Amino acid sequence: MDRRRRSPLRRNPRLVLWTSVNDATRAPEVALFIPCFVDQVTPEIGRDLVSVLERLGCRLRFPEGQTCCGQPAFNAGYRSQARAMMRHFLDVFDGAEAIVCPSGSCTAMARRFYAELAAGEAKLEEQARQVCPRVYEFSEFVVRRLGVVDLGAKFPHRVAVHDGCHMLRELRLKQEPRELLRRVEGLELVEIEDAERCCGFGGSFSIAYGMVSEAMAARKADALEASGVEYVAACDPSCLLQIGGVLARRPGRVRTLHLASLLARGLE
Amino acid sequence: MNPASRFARAAASAAGDAELAAILRRNLATYDQAVAAGRGRFLDWEAARRRAQAVKRDAIAHLDRYLEEFERRITARGAVVHWAADAAAARAVILALAARHGVRQVVKSKSMVSEEIHLREAFEQAGIAALETDLGEYIVQLRNEPPYHIVTPAMHLRREHIAALFHQRLGTPASETSPEALVRAARREMRQRFVSAGMGVTGANFLIADHGLVAITENEGNARLCYSLPPVQVVLTGIEKLLPRLDDLALFWPLLATAGTGQPITCYSSLLGGPRRENEPDGPRELHIVLLDNGRSRVLADAAQRELLHCIRCGACLNACPVFQTVGGHAYATTYPGPIGAALTPLLRGPAYDHLAYATSLCGACAEVCPVRIEIHHQLLRDRGHAAAARRRGWSERLEIAALAWAAARPRRFERAGRWARALLRRRPDAVDGTRLDLLRPWTRYRQAPPPPPQAFREWWRRRAAGPAAPPPEKNA
Amino acid sequence: MSRREYETRAAVHPARERERVLDAIRAALRPRPEAPAAAAAPADALCALPAPGDAALRRFLAECAANCTEVILVRSPAEADTALAQILAPVEGGFYAQDAPELRRLLAPWAGRTLWSNAGACDAERAAGLTLAEALIAQTGSIVVSAACGGRAGSVLPDLHIVVARASQLAPSLAATLSALGPAFERASMACVITGPSRTADIEKLLVLGAHGPRRLVLLLRLDA
Ligand code: SF4
Numbered sequence: 001m002d003r004r005r006r007s008p009l010r011r012n013p014r015l016v017l018w019t020s021v022n023d024a025t026r027a028p029e030v031a032l033f034i035p036c037f038v039d040q041v042t043p044e045i046g047r048d049l050v051s052v053l054e055r056l057g058c059r060l061r062f063p064e065g066q067t068c069c070g071q072p073a074f075n076a077g078y079r080s081q082a083r084a085m086m087r088h089f090l091d092v093f094d095g096a097e098a099i100v101c102p103s104g105s106c107t108a109m110a111r112r113f114y115a116e117l118a119a120g121e122a123k124l125e126e127q128a129r130q131v132c133p134r135v136y137e138f139s140e141f142v143v144r145r146l147g148v149v150d151l152g153a154k155f156p157h158r159v160a161v162h163d164g165c166h167m168l169r170e171l172r173l174k175q176e177p178r179e180l181l182r183r184v185e186g187l188e189l190v191e192i193e194d195a196e197r198c199c200g201f202g203g204s205f206s207i208a209y210g211m212v213s214e215a216m217a218a219r220k221a222d223a224l225e226a227s228g229v230e231y232v233a234a235c236d237p238s239c240l241l242q243i244g245g246v247l248a249r250r251p252g253r254v255r256t257l258h259l260a261s262l263l264a265r266g267l268e
Numbered sequence: 269m270n271p272a273s274r275f276a277r278a279a280a281s282a283a284g285d286a287e288l289a290a291i292l293r294r295n296l297a298t299y300d301q302a303v304a305a306g307r308g309r310f311l312d313w314e315a316a317r318r319r320a321q322a323v324k325r326d327a328i329a330h331l332d333r334y335l336e337e338f339e340r341r342i343t344a345r346g347a348v349v350h351w352a353a354d355a356a357a358a359r360a361v362i363l364a365l366a367a368r369h370g371v372r373q374v375v376k377s378k379s380m381v382s383e384e385i386h387l388r389e390a391f392e393q394a395g396i397a398a399l400e401t402d403l404g405e406y407i408v409q410l411r412n413e414p415p416y417h418i419v420t421p422a423m424h425l426r427r428e429h430i431a432a433l434f435h436q437r438l439g440t441p442a443s444e445t446s447p448e449a450l451v452r453a454a455r456r457e458m459r460q461r462f463v464s465a466g467m468g469v470t471g472a473n474f475l476i477a478d479h480g481l482v483a484i485t486e487n488e489g490n491a492r493l494c495y496s497l498p499p500v501q502v503v504l505t506g507i508e509k510l511l512p513r514l515d516d517l518a519l520f521w522p523l524l525a526t527a528g529t530g531q532p533i534t535c536y537s538s539l540l541g542g543p544r545r546e547n548e549p550d551g552p553r554e555l556h557i558v559l560l561d562n563g564r565s566r567v568l569a570d571a572a573q574r575e576l577l578h579c580i581r582c583g584a585c586l587n588a589c590p591v592f593q594t595v596g597g598h599a600y601a602t603t604y605p606g607p608i609g610a611a612l613t614p615l616l617r618g619p620a621y622d623h624l625a626y627a628t629s630l631c632g633a634c635a636e637v638c639p640v641r642i643e644i645h646h647q648l649l650r651d652r653g654h655a656a657a658a659r660r661r662g663w664s665e666r667l668e669i670a671a672l673a674w675a676a677a678r679p680r681r682f683e684r685a686g687r688w689a690r691a692l693l694r695r696r697p698d699a700v701d702g703t704r705l706d707l708l709r710p711w712t713r714y715r716q717a718p719p720p721p722p723q724a725f726r727e728w729w730r731r732r733a734a735g736p737a738a739p740p741p742e743k744n745a
Numbered sequence: 746m747s748r749r750e751y752e753t754r755a756a757v758h759p760a761r762e763r764e765r766v767l768d769a770i771r772a773a774l775r776p777r778p779e780a781p782a783a784a785a786a787p788a789d790a791l792c793a794l795p796a797p798g799d800a801a802l803r804r805f806l807a808e809c810a811a812n813c814t815e816v817i818l819v820r821s822p823a824e825a826d827t828a829l830a831q832i833l834a835p836v837e838g839g840f841y842a843q844d845a846p847e848l849r850r851l852l853a854p855w856a857g858r859t860l861w862s863n864a865g866a867c868d869a870e871r872a873a874g875l876t877l878a879e880a881l882i883a884q885t886g887s888i889v890v891s892a893a894c895g896g897r898a899g900s901v902l903p904d905l906h907i908v909v910a911r912a913s914q915l916a917p918s919l920a921a922t923l924s925a926l927g928p929a930f931e932r933a934s935m936a937c938v939i940t941g942p943s944r945t946a947d948i949e950k951l952l953v954l955g956a957h958g959p960r961r962l963v964l965l966l967r968l969d970a
Contacts, residue, residue, distance in 0.1 A: 207711060459869055548934060
């Protein structure tokens with residue numbers, strides 16, 4: 001095992017010094033990118049993100065000017081409105097060293113779609129080029145940027161990972177959440193059938209085609225229940241809302257948990 | 269009913285059909301297994317996809333030149349090339365040919381383009397009997413249905429359905445449900461029609477520019493009979509089917525077969541260079557090739573969307589699509605169902621099909637399997653962009669987006685709007701809960717919604733930053 | 746509609762329609778997108794291929810076994826005669842054969858039952874079709890025939906297709922075969938890469954052989970001395 005990747009948290013969970021994890025780098029200053037949806041509907045995910053990142057020694061900042069990255073408008077096709085929201089986002093996060101987001105899909109919006117949205121406006125393109133590569137999804141940031149996989153968390157349960165589509169196909173992040181979960185003490189990581197299958201959320205799709213969306217989620221719920229897990233972890237609050245919404249109406253006992261929330265609980 | 273509400277209704281009804289789901293699931297499990305093995309035969313599947321994408325990009329970027337080269341070379345061997353700007357022109361060309369030769373019977377092999385121009389109906393209205401000879405197509409023709417899938421037309425049927433159909437229409441014993449017997453019955457039934465047909469109509473999988481060839485891929489042999497027996501042959505195909513070189517087939521044949529069915533190459537990969545030559549004992553006296561535009565040049569004109577013309581109609585994106593697997597092929601009511609159909613149809617057939625671009629969760633499973641690497645899900649997003657920019661979306665959606673944009677422009681406004689909305693939802697009176705007036709109804713009808721939290725993240729953060737004196741965060745159970 | 750179709754036919758002016766379509770394409774491609782011609786014949790690098798020689802033959806035989814082509818290896822004309830006699834013995838009905846000296850010799854005992862390609866086209870009553878091959882492909886276990894192999898129907902209409910070929914005709918790859926095939930279209934109007942007997946999986950994805958074409962495909966492969 002790579003010793004440098006073992007965090008000192010295990011030895012002394014109370015004392016966290018970033019410099020001892022990676023001597024060459026100082027603790028990065030992190031600008032929190034809290035998607036509008038997390039801000040308003042699932043703020044506990046944001047709070048858990050804060051607690052985990054602070055335990056890792058990050059200095060956190062929440063640019064209060066942030067609102068919405070524009071994804072809902074962009075996905076519905078309203079590109080000029082989305083562009084206005086992007087402009088706002090880029091101004092708010094201009095100059096940030098690292099921007100961390102607890103949602104794969106909002107991260108993908110900035111990293112994968114802003115460039116296309118900015119095209120044709122030289123200044124905006126340049127700004128997007130500066131800011132977007134600094135936007136990280138939470139697990140990506142911890143594993144790839146901080147180089148930490150073992151947080152010293154403890155969570156003695158059977159857990160499955162759901163791969164959000166944006167995580168998987170836009171950001172190519174499949175191993176990062178798993179790497180983190182594998183080092184959680186007592187946690188049994190279970191691979192479910194068709195882990196890569198879409199949960200059926202798809203934003204406005206889940207409303208416009210509710211029955212189709214539900215059928216897709218039901219298949220995910222079936223797979224989860226068949227696997228015998230207690231929790232399903234994901235890095236996308238919207239997938240969790242969808243899967244959790246269907247699971248809640250079933251007799252089964254599988255619960256949804258954001259990866260940051262799982263780690264935060266495991267560190268308590 | 270307009271196409272959008274028709275789709276919504278058909279999709280919802282298919283989504284609740286457990287038997288259909290089981291049939292599709294079994295069918296696709298077989299497919300998935302075969303394809304996984306097939307991909308393993310490539311040294312590097314990803315490199316093969318990238319290469320195919322580059323070849324198609326070249327073909328499409330120089331489409332005019334390659335088409336002319338194809339035309340020049342195949343015409344030199346006696347074939348006749350017809351151009352058709354739209355479906356009506358293509359039908360007119362083919363019906364005129366049929367009239368000139370006094371054709372009463374036509375045998376057809378699988379061609380999605382013929383579905384696109386409703387050729388069979390046109391034949392029937394002209395008093396010409398047109399027989400679909402691909403077994404799957406034959407079955408759906410007997411059922412008076414369009415194909416369910418571009419590669420597997422009878423994907424939605426179990427053998428019992430087919431046995432009952434054959435019993436009724438061909439007089440086979442009702443108890444006879446073995447696939448072998450059913451196939452034999454259909455073959456027997458169709459043999460005579462091949463022999464007596466005055467015209468054979470086929471599609472084309474590829475047109476080869478450098479040697480002027482038509483490439484047709486199939487497993488059953490019905491296309492071979494269609495181009496061997498009748499005295500006149502028509503190849504009906506879209507202008508985008510070009511490949512620059514014959515050599516490209518060394519990649520595209522295995523690629524298409526692997527993505528389509530998992531086979532290393534299909535059973536019959538035919539190349540047609542022209543009509544029968546003087547010294548040959550059989551083959552059509554005339555070979556006519558109809559090149560159809562029908563909206564394709566419009567797609568070509570959009571630099572961001574022209575990659576949709578790279579499609580080789582392998583059907584892989586349909587098979588991978590969780591929406592297709594849930595709603596099935598007929599719900600789309602389009603020639604091309606599934607992701608590629610959802611992306612193309614609004615462009616080819618216009619705004620009445622905008623809804624298809626929205627009938628997807630944009631998961632991207634399609635793009636992942638596409639052998640020519642079309643970013644289908646991003647194309648769906650671009651389709652949506654066109655629909656919204658042209659103000660073709662409903663007022664409620666426009667209002668929602670306008671409201672979001674308004675709120676998002678100022679953080680204060682955003683925070684206040686969020687607080688109001690949460691307060692409103694928290695006080696959701698029982699009278700509204702679960703009824704049509706319930707704003708959350710479209711969500712809660714199918715899923716549980718979490719209770720609205722008492723405070724937004726930003727409020728919590730602010731209080732926390734204000735110091736330890738601040739009250740602890742309320743847990744949102 | 747049909748009447749109208751026939752009337753609008755007058756409006757479809759071939760030359761004008763051609764220009765209409767080509768003009769639309771040219772306009773759509775202005776400015777011409779950048780897309781360099783991709784390098785040719787890449788497939789050898791993408792599909793695992795056997796080395797020439799014995800490895801190629803082994804690969805060919807393995808692929809044939811997988812795609813249900815029956816291969817009979819023969820080392821002399823006498824062996825070929827015996828093998829053919831065995832195959833044809835149970836077959837009832839007439840044969841259709843490509844008019845070639847080798848097949849004339851092999852089919853001499855059945856000359857009375859055989860329709861030769863120079864005398865007419867294969868009809869639906871023929872129980873077996875016999876042809877030579879243009880080439881064999883190790884990569885996919887395929888047999889290439891063309892219209893020069895006794896026309897088009899002889900290799901697809903009968904229930905049994907027998908191909909007589911030599912191991913020296915074996916090409917390692919599809920790519921190699923295709924490069925050599927181009928000029929063939931100046932003497933034959935059709936070529937077909939045949940990979941196993943006709944089949945369908947349209948009913949519940951279950952494989953059934955003999956959909957519209959031959960249910961059996963037999964290759965008499967002469968190993969050269
Ligand atoms: S878009 Fe791609 S995957 Fe879908 S049918 Fe076309 S080539 Fe196949």
